[in-house]
Amino acid sequence: MTSLSHINPDNQPEMVDVGSKSITRREAHARAVVLLNEEIMQQLVGGELMSKKGPVFQTAYIAGIMAAKKTHELIPLCHPLVIEDCKIQILPADDNRVVIDCTTKATHKTGVEMEALTGASVAALTIYDMCKSVSKEIVIESVRLIKKTGGKSDFETVG
Numbered sequence: 001m002t003s004l005s006h007i008n009p010d011n012q013p014e015m016v017d018v019g020s021k022s023i024t025r026r027e028a029h030a031r032a033v034v035l036l037n038e039e040i041m042q043q044l045v046g047g048e049l050m051s052k053k054g055p056v057f058q059t060a061y062i063a064g065i066m067a068a069k070k071t072h073e074l075i076p077l078c079h080p081l082v083i084e085d086c087k088i089q090i091l092p093a094d095d096n097r098v099v100i101d102c103t104t105k106a107t108h109k110t111g112v113e114m115e116a117l118t119g120a121s122v123a124a125l126t127i128y129d130m131c132k133s134v135s136k137e138i139v140i141e142s143v144r145l146i147k148k149t150g151g152k153s154d155f156e157t158v159g
Contacts (some may be wrong), residue, residue: 009046009072013079021109026150030116032100033093035139040131041096049131057090063125064088068104068115078114081106086115088123093154097141100124112143113148 008014043049047058065086072080085105093099102119104112104145131138147156 067122
């Protein structure tokens with residue numbers, strides 16, 4: 001059984017020592033799916049939702065990028081990374097779902113999966129926040145890692 005990387009032999013949390021790891025190009029892609037109701041989706045015009053707070057998707061793009069850059073401030077044992085690139089894409093998937101993709105890149109000794117997951121999550125939460133005045137029945141259905149490259153191993157979701 002593989003042990004948890006952030007737990008020491010005394011069963012206490014600790015930051016992973018990345019000092020001896022090689023610096024490599026790291027990339028990660030995470031996806032969040034948000035379920036919106038028909039009333040909200042009817043307000044979608046030209047690929048954007050407008051709310052009393054402003055353009056929903058544009059605000060979520062910025063929030064996701066900001067969150068990815070601050071992941072180490074939000075998740076206690078994450079290393080601070082210089083994010084070299086972060087892209088957010090938000091697209092309607094069907095009549096009531098919006099898909100948020102966040103890709104992050106860095107050249108470092110540790111991966112950028114948490115940054116991509118955080119970016120997608122905060123973008124989804126921003127959509128929720130900006131649309132909750134229309135409906136409280138918004139559901140963030142999933143947040144998951146789709147792909148990561150660089151470092152010791154690569155990963156890609158199947159299906």
